[in-house]
Amino acid sequence: MGKELVIQKSWCKKCGICVEFCPKNILDLDEEGVYVKSKEECILCGLCELRCPDYAIYLEK
Amino acid sequence: MGKELVIQKSWCKKCGICVEFCPKNILDLDEEGVYVKSKEECILCGLCELRCPDYAIYLEK
Amino acid sequence: MKTEIRLSGSGGQGLILAGVILAEGAILSNLNAVQSQSYGPEARGGASKAEVILSDKSINFPKIMDSDILISLTQKSFDEYSKHIKENSIVIVDSSIDVHGINAKVCKAPIIKTAEEVLKKPMTANIITLGVLSSVIQDVDKEHLKKAISKRVPKGTEELNMEAFEQGTKLIAAM
């Protein structure tokens, strides 16, 4: 589909929800917020986008 | 049971409910209110008392 | 010229409507008119009273203290309101009423009996009353009153009420 995972770190409030519910377990938090541990493993399922309360992580073409 | 039909005519507002629902059909209205056409026929069922909105007709010992 | 008229009776007799029609007839006749009523503490039954003030000048205070014309259809209302009449005023009562010791021109008319026996509709008493009144209040054109009646009574009862009005006008003549 040509989608890609995008992170807008400045909006991340570090709640950890996306980290917990990523089926591939490839997300994690650092001081500033969320980051992808291994982008290649991402299956573009969109669950992180679906549940991020702050719209800081999403898939976009 | 020694009960008796009592009418307190001054309280009667002449709505006709007791008249309508007396199973023996022995009640009627005049200018001043309800009266018994034939007391002897009264079976003391108390339905008039039960449904008189103004407590003007009742059975009492 | 200012005439203060009080119509009194019991709840269901439609005297407020009569007052309204009278006031409407009056304004059609180019008079000023103010009509008011007092509601009971609650809407239920009991006494009823309408007040109408007619004048060729403007009317300020809208209530009546003592009436020029008192109409009473019940004994209770007569007893109450006959205390508040002007000297030399007119009092119109139903024939059933016991009038005693008042200083007024009293007209007794069989209003309720006419409603019940002639028109066979007790609820026409208010319009019969208007008929009676129309003979007393000359400034209000009878035709205007009739116009007001047909406008204000329930649809379908216009004819009955015209008849009631006519009967009323005859009652006072008959006295």
Add this chain to the structure above:
Amino acid sequence: MKTEIRLSGSGGQGLILAGVILAEGAILSNLNAVQSQSYGPEARGGASKAEVILSDKSINFPKIMDSDILISLTQKSFDEYSKHIKENSIVIVDSSIDVHGINAKVCKAPIIKTAEEVLKKPMTANIITLGVLSSVIQDVDKEHLKKAISKRVPKGTEELNMEAFEQGTKLIAAM
């Protein structure tokens, strides 16, 4: 003698509680104290600020314009409130904060680091701060402060917080 102390930082840091404890310690030490805070427009997160006024006289106006002592645990709060300090006042900040061009006696203390690394509980930063403060405010008896701490912190965390307080007192000595 009147000392106006402003404690500033971010929402979850517990500085309002620190202010309350400071005020309570002060009244146990026979001073007068007024503590207040400004709530954000809504209860959610964001900046946090507590104000404490200590005095041996009665205190009327309960808010602080310019502080005698400013505590800031975040850069943002420092930038905001360092604008409102008296001349020759004391400013206590977490070591992480970049302090520039202010005319005050500045104490930098590794408050947050101590909380995270020594006590392993970030939420003890507020009590560590109190420890730091206790060395600056002589009129408030340390024992009274401790009493206030053990009364006000959540049950079961008394010991941890005593330790935090002690660590705080040491920080300033270490400077």
Add this chain to the structure above:
Amino acid sequence: MMAVKVKLLQGNEACVHGAIHAGMKFFAGYPITPSTEIAEISSLMLPKVKGTFIQMEDEIASISATIGASIAGQKSMTATSGPGFSLKQEAIGYACITETPCVIVNVQRHGPSTGLPTSPAQGDLMQAKWGTHGDHSIIALSPTTVPETYSMTVRAFNLAEKYRTPVILLLDEVIGHMREKVEFNELENLEIIDRKRANCNAEEFKAFEVTEDLIPPMEKIGEGYKFHVTGLVHDETGFPTNSTEEARKLLSRQTKKIEDNLDDILMNEEYMTEDCEILIVTFGCMVRSSKDSIDELRAKGIKIGLLAIKTVWPFPSEAVKKLSEQVEYIFVPEMNMGQMILEVERVVKNNCKVVGINKFNGEIITPQEIVSEVEGVLSFAK
């Protein structure tokens, strides 16, 4: 000669006729004596003009729906009496801060609480100004005749639209329930004012713009101007802000837009004031008793006049003050324990003596009572 169109109308009826003349397209209410006829007649008339009537579950819902309808672009009204007016207070403040035009009718009855629910009173005058929490301006009008109820309802809508503000129409049971002649020819020509619309495109639109006249233009929902409305302090854009400066600006502007236009908003009637040495100041149905009493007192040679206050809020301080310099006494007859008199006293200071004539038993004060009260005071003063 043009045919004179006359009708015998009740005050409450005239109010609805006036409202429909003014363009009312929405009414939400909850019945309460003595205002109920306003709802009833609205339910009858509104569908005929493609307007909407709804009976809501209570008074709070009624005023909320009324404000909502106005935000959606319709001229709207609600009506109630004392207890319901108390319940509407929170939402009145919302209408003030959101500058939503609407008309709130209170047909006053006796109180406090349920009191004498079918009897007249004028006990909600102060409430009309102070009933809701926080600082705000309000316009309140009070008619004295049935025809005036018609024209004043039109005026209430006009002021609401012109100044983007709720307007309270303070009737009383006497005016609401009496029937009187209404001549329509002039009334039907009464001017109608509609709210000012934006003269810019949607992108530039600011829902609470500070314009020169201090009255922000108002757009309709559904026409592309997507805006936000809130009861929080907000800036020109309409979005909430915590800025104390914006708070000050907002409240100042909302007060100032009324105060700068007192010339347009205030309305009084003077009766025999030219040479008067004694003045009656009053409002609502008491104007009627007062006029009769003045005729009687004048006939006795007493130089008395009347200032009938039609816009009761803002209070016409200047008019009262000016007349107070000319007279020795001001009498303030009110069917309450003394409310308007507080404003009069404040305004006239030591200029003249101020005497209240009060009745709070559910009865109207009669001309005779005013006459004897005035005569009593004057004879005592001699």
Add this chain to the structure above:
Amino acid sequence: MMAVKVKLLQGNEACVHGAIHAGMKFFAGYPITPSTEIAEISSLMLPKVKGTFIQMEDEIASISATIGASIAGQKSMTATSGPGFSLKQEAIGYACITETPCVIVNVQRHGPSTGLPTSPAQGDLMQAKWGTHGDHSIIALSPTTVPETYSMTVRAFNLAEKYRTPVILLLDEVIGHMREKVEFNELENLEIIDRKRANCNAEEFKAFEVTEDLIPPMEKIGEGYKFHVTGLVHDETGFPTNSTEEARKLLSRQTKKIEDNLDDILMNEEYMTEDCEILIVTFGCMVRSSKDSIDELRAKGIKIGLLAIKTVWPFPSEAVKKLSEQVEYIFVPEMNMGQMILEVERVVKNNCKVVGINKFNGEIITPQEIVSEVEGVLSFAK
């Protein structure tokens, strides 16, 4: 020497402590900033004294339950802030006409409407008197310190019980949320007053008897004195009547029972008034700013004093009038657009000049602002 028991309490906390001291056994409320702590602390403390706390579905239910509990015989209280206070207005009138003792706390915040919900203001002063429809008297108290919040809450209950009337406790966000030292020794000895009970048997009992002191004794439900309570106009028996004379008597008595006891009810504090030529009149948290400003102005040689009004309703007209004869200026600092100043102006007439110092942006007026305002006016006058 007795050990001094001191505590650091928040104003809202002190209010609950005071209420419990006074005998509060029932609290019904609905949360709203900045009054919420009063509910929260009540929920914590009441079960410990066999009292009841309930969070109701809204503010109307809360005050209704509060009045109900008092009719049932318990001392009761509710607390809210602006929007909730608006909603409670109808029921406040019911408490007035039924003469039901209870305490209604309004911790004022910025308004109108939602305004700046966490910021302080004093914009509900007039509403406390005029918020409900119809004529009625009300007692409203406003403390300036945390310890005083404690004692004044006790006083609120005492006045409510003594005069059979709702009492409004008008806090503000500043006092409600600040923490201050409270010394308990004296406070714990504060007198407690309970409602007067009947001294006759059930047959003779009249629930609204006109006694010499105009305050009817009050019985509890469930103890044999079966009585009727209604918000309708009622006679001595408590049953509704349409008699205009009874209506007059009822409302007069309910007003008079307050007005006859102003000596007992009113409470002010004077500060440096003895020789003052300039006076500050104010209430609530503004007293604190004013005192500091006075100290500063006195230091500059300006003879200024303070009348701190603690019983804000009924308004202490006599005290203000008396001082107005001595001074040249009265300044009225208020965190609103000018409410108490209206009463001051009314009362002082031309005795002196009256100047408002107002802030309505959600911020407290500082001593410095008062100082410069006073200095500004004085220098201009020179």
Add this chain to the structure above:
Amino acid sequence: MPSKVIENNFRVNRLPHIWCPGCGHGILMRSLAVAIEEANLDKDKICIVSGIGCSSRSSGYFDYNTVHTTHGRALAFATGIKLANPDLHVIVISGDGDATAIGGNHLIHSCRRNIDITTIVFNNNIYGMTGGQYSPTTPTNDKATTSPYGNIDKPFDICDLSAGAGATFVARASAYHAKQMIDYTKKALLHKGFSVVEGISACPTYYGRKNKKGSAVDLIKLIKDNTQMSNDIVKSKLDGKTAIGIFKDEIQPEYTEEYKKVMDKF
């Protein structure tokens, strides 16, 4: 001389009541008195609370402790009364408007809390006191002074609503079914928890007249015709009838008892 039950339970000197001739409220009011007699409640401990409306005027006639409050809020007042003195038998009398229009929220929350109060709703499908406006129980298409072209609202079923909101005893009888009214009311009074008894009433003056449904007698007959004895609300509706019966009767934790447990912790 009135009957014993009237004399024992009413303030006879205030009778006859203010209601219109044939008003169903009088029948329901008597039913409550009889139920109280039969339930053998201590009359000193009874507190009747009502709102505003024709129905709500009933409080003044009962010779117990009686509180006539504000429109719609009777249940909120009653909640305060009951909590302040849980020994009282608190009974609320309300109208369809009082209970389900302005008072709807207090009704559902009282149901939810399951506080031991019995509520009797005199449902005449109209606002009687204010002269015949439609209420939340006025049937669709019926006329009222504020629905001159026919009511477009869908009515509440008071029993449905109460049961759904959590009341633990719910029943309906009528002015025609006075025996059942007495019986259900008695059961409601003896029930521990929040109980609702809807009594279908009749307002000849406004509802009857506006809808051309004839006299008081006709209205009572209409109730008879439009109802059926059944404990199944939904099924009855399918028959085009209103069910008369007990629809819910279950025991759940009662509010004042639960609160007592909190107090007993100290």
Add this chain to the structure above:
Amino acid sequence: MPSKVIENNFRVNRLPHIWCPGCGHGILMRSLAVAIEEANLDKDKICIVSGIGCSSRSSGYFDYNTVHTTHGRALAFATGIKLANPDLHVIVISGDGDATAIGGNHLIHSCRRNIDITTIVFNNNIYGMTGGQYSPTTPTNDKATTSPYGNIDKPFDICDLSAGAGATFVARASAYHAKQMIDYTKKALLHKGFSVVEGISACPTYYGRKNKKGSAVDLIKLIKDNTQMSNDIVKSKLDGKTAIGIFKDEIQPEYTEEYKKVMDKF
């Protein structure tokens, strides 16, 4: 740069929103935006109405016509808006307190009227905005700042209540069940009549903390554990679970259409 759906539906310059980290409201708010996109509504014709509460702050973020009203009254305002302009898609966003405590009456009456408004309730079982007091949906025994000894109230089931009061579309999803939330909300938006979608939310700051239920993540997991997909509310309760599903979906006369018929008589 935010995602397309955010950019197309929100006032991006007002984001990030004021809610706490991990607050479930953010998830539900996005779900609504996606549902609106998918339902293909004309955005100029959308009007979002909210009351007061954390949840109710959402109105300000949507780039439609938005009205932030008073506490509990959003549905009453919305009723006025919808009737004044029936062409609008009126959507109410409310909290559990806003909708079922102070606003309970407006909720049941809106249900009863079946007016074409979609109501989304962000139910976090607590009053978030005022700092954690119990609400009408707080489970029994839970702690809140006003139930320090455990809540003794019995909670409402918002879906039960709405269906009982007459809503014609009723569904429940959650911040965990965001997909279903989108799906049900979309169906609700397209439904003609009054629709209610309850979204179970999570308030880590107050509800979570007070009840020692852990972090935001823990609360979302808890929702997962305590729910089951089912269209039977009652049966789910027997399993100790909250049902996620569509519980009612029927067509009945809609209020503004009925009113239009009245107008069309003239």
